[in-house]
Amino acid sequence: MSKQLDNIKFAYWVPNVSGGLVISKLEQRTSWDIDYNRKLAQVAEDSGFDYALSQIRFTAGYGAEYQHESVAFSHALLAATNKLKVIAAVLPGPWNPALLAKQISTIDHLSNGRVAVNVVSGWFRGEFHAIGEHWLEHDERYRRSEEFIRAIKGIWTEDNFSFRGDFYRFNNYTLQPKPLQKPHPEIFQGGSSRAARDMAARVSDWYFTNGNTVEGIKAQIDDIRAKAAAEGRTVKIGVNAFVIARDTEEEAKAVLQEIIDKADPEAVNAFGSEVKNAGKASPEGEGNWAKSSFEDLVQYNDGFKTNLIGTPQQIAERIVALKAVGVDLVLTGYLHFIEEVEYFGKNVLPLVRELEAKQTAAAA
Structure with a gap:
């Protein structure tokens, strides 16, 4: 296996909804419009990012007054790039x-095999x-989402696909053309x-977890990988992180503060009430956001908890520590997307690759 295949991958949240990635009244030089997002996708691609993840929202709320639909928006970003994969x-x-x-099969053909999907169960x-x-x-x-994934996999990989579930049913359905990407x-x-x-563990290729400490993430990864192994499968892991990379640690922490x-306390508390109810609704009460503080909830997916906040060297070292416990991809958010994605590509990503190369050499 080549060293490149072992490199941790990077994605960014597509700001296709207004308000950016924090529920704050702080000025953000980020826009939800298509021109800004085309430019951002091109900057991310040139900066070494592998993926972009578009968001799905149907209604306003929590600072997101406007929302572009995710699949159509993802296709527009794919049309503006050459290598970047976009996850709708x-x-x-x-x-x-x-x-x-x-x-997705059509977009896969139009983009030469660069589209993916993120199945959101709903909160x-x-x-x-x-x-x-x-x-x-x-x-x-989640039971419906599992059937949904089993169905799209079957449609993408089989002819005369039939399926009998509690939520979906198919009768000898053949999709043509099937996606370019194989198996799907x-x-x-x-x-x-x-x-x-x-x-x-049973059906997905990738699992995204909210931001967390290295120890908390490791516990989740170990659990998922053990369950997947019992199913004869492997699952890759992505973790959410809000990145504040600055020349000094003091400057980065000041931005966070x-x-x-x-x-926006009203919006944060309203969001917190909704998502904590969703998290606590799981039988074990351990769903997303179940234990998030007010400060954590200012960033939608607990991105501050991952602590990619500091100098490029500090952030690179923390990313490699995440990789060491099994993280395959870091899903990043920023305050000012274009300029900070570019800064990350120039100042953080090369340090990550240097540290990975040293680890590889040491293990050889």
Whole structure:
């Protein structure tokens, strides 16, 4: 295996919703419009990023007044780039597996095999009610998502596909053309609950976890990988992180403090109430955000907890520590996306590669 294949990968959150990645009134030089996002995708590609993840939101709330639809937006970013893979977030319920499978297969051909999907089981009850979608209890949402993934995999890889589930049924369905990527486009999912991790072990290619300490992430990874091994599978791991890379640690910490100081308390608390209910709804009460503080919730997916906040050297060392416990990809968010993605590519990523090379040499 070549050294390159072992390198940790990097992704960024696509700001296709307004308000950026923090619930703060601090000025952000980030825009949700397509021109900004095309430029960002090109900068990220040139800076060494492997993936971009578009967000799926149907309704306003928590600072996200406007939202572009994820699959169409992902296709636009793919058309503006040459190497970057774009992961389109989708929700079972609004999407039927047949529609999603056909959409993604077409985009896979149009982008020469660079599209992936992130299957989001859903945490925002108000959004489901607003668009007339039935709201399922926590573990039922993951059971539906598992059927959804089994269905799209079957459609992408089999002819005359038939399926009998509690949520979806197919009768001798053959999709043509099938995707370029073999066996199929990569399938991502997130979640921290027992149901989410077990689902990842059984059907997903990638598992996204919220930000956490190295120890907390290791415990999740060890659990998922053991479950996946019992199924004869392997699952790759991505972790969320909000990056504040500055020339000095003091400067980086000051930016973090300013984000928190200028947080929108009403929006943060409303978001916190909704997502904590979702997290605690899991039978074990350990879903995403179940133990998040006010400060954690200022960043949607606990990105501050991962602590990629400091100098390029500090951040590079922490990334390599994440890799050491089994992280395959870091999903990054920023305050000012274009300039900070470029800074990360110039100042952090080369240090990560140097540290990886030293580790490889030491292990040889």
